[in-house]
Amino acid sequence: MEPRLYLFTIDMNMGEQRGIDLPGTAKKVQALLGGYSSSSKCVHKFKVTGEAKIVAVFAVSNIIGLERMVAGLAKLGNIDVTCKSLKPYEKFAEMLKVDGELTKPSTNSISKDKCLHWLDITINYPGKSTDELLKIWTKEATAALEARVKGGVHLELFKVVGERKVHLFIVMEPDELDGLTWNLPIVTENGSGVTTITKAVQCLDDYASRVSTEKL
Structure with a gap:
């Protein structure tokens, strides 16, 4: 089956819990997006310039792999994630x-x-x-x-x-x-x-x- 595409926007909330280590958090997000599951390939991943936001596009062959990646993001705390279904x-x-x-x-x-x-x-x-x-x-x-x-x-x-x-x-x-x-x-x-x-x-x-x- 052809992989399905999803757009993720990831907001790293700077104003809560007395702020965050933005570079450190971004690196942790980068690691999760890049290699958490072989069934969820990150096609594009970008840091929005001047904002605590990351946007990524995934090609997903097994939705559970994607959900486990989201669970990994949730463990970081202080992060909001939105997901949209895409088509080429x-x-x-x-x-x-x-x-x-x-x-x-x-x-x-x-x-x-x-x-x-x-x-x-x-x-x-x-x-x-x-x-x-x-x-x-x-x-x-x-x-x-x-x-x-x-x-x-x-x-x-x-x-x-x-x-x-x-x-x-x-x-x-x-x-x-x-x-x-x-x-x-x-x-x-x-x-x-x-x-x-x-x-x-x-x-x-x-x-x-x-x-x-x-x-x-």
Whole structure:
């Protein structure tokens, strides 16, 4: 059976119990995410820049392995975990009948980079029919996947199951990203229905290896 995807957001609560050792806690979370169970592969794991938050994507072949990892996180204390069921954006694009050359499985093109961003995108469609939304979304999916396949943009996309919500991880300079978001079909044709929350992120492994040792 093909593994199922899940998005985890992990908040390390600094204000409770007189605060926490954030670098130390992040390293413990990193260890749990990276190797707690072979049945739960961590595809991506990022530290949100400037926040006590980690976001991770898991490919899960046995849900019990994932639950044991969550139990390990709970033992750390002072941590809140949320979980969302995901599907590969390419699968959603197939449903929209996007060109098959664009919907091939992702090659996981996100690498360690200083200009990583995470976009949490919610799509409503005031004043439009569902058919109109799907036509716009087809254009959007085509543009996004063309940027990766033909334009060389390093990005990974996931759709939240059962919701009009997309999570995008992208390597792009802030000015370029700001320009891109204003020119996406979903914005130019449905701007009032789109809400985007953007966070700068960094690879969790990189953060954990540098935060306590790197000289400034």
